[in-house]
Amino acid sequence: MWDMAQLLHEFDERAGWSALGCESLNEWLADPDISLTRSTYKRLVGAYRYLVIDNGMSLGELGALDLSKVDIVLPAVKADRKMLPEALADVATLGARDLRELYADPDKGGKAEPPVIDGTATPVYRDD
Secondary structure (H helix, E strand, O other), X not given: OHHHHHHHHHHHHXXXXXHOOOOOHHHHHOOOOOOOOHXXXXXXXXXXXXXXXXXOOOXXXXXXXXXXXXXXXXXXXXXXXXXXXXXXXXXXXXXXXXXXXXXXXXXXXXXXXXXXXXXXXXXXXXXX
């Protein structure tokens, strides 16, 4: 999945949809041959951008991490409630249920907050 995130990030950086004759990302995603929702696209690109581009991680480091579990911890990291190395260690050792409990936002009534990518809250717990 991380390889796909890398490729989508590169595609996003180059506005790859335009090379395919589409006027926008939305138009490309609307193609019936593309089985990817906008929220999944943004989640993959955003996680890759944050971890690899902004924080210098390698794909080798990410390879062992479950992306859906990373999605649970990133909002707390971005809100400075957890340090990235600690959060990623938790991702490597804890299950999703434990992560949701541990990373629940006390300001949100004890619920884990969905990640915000490009100003839009993205659902964490459902598969797009």
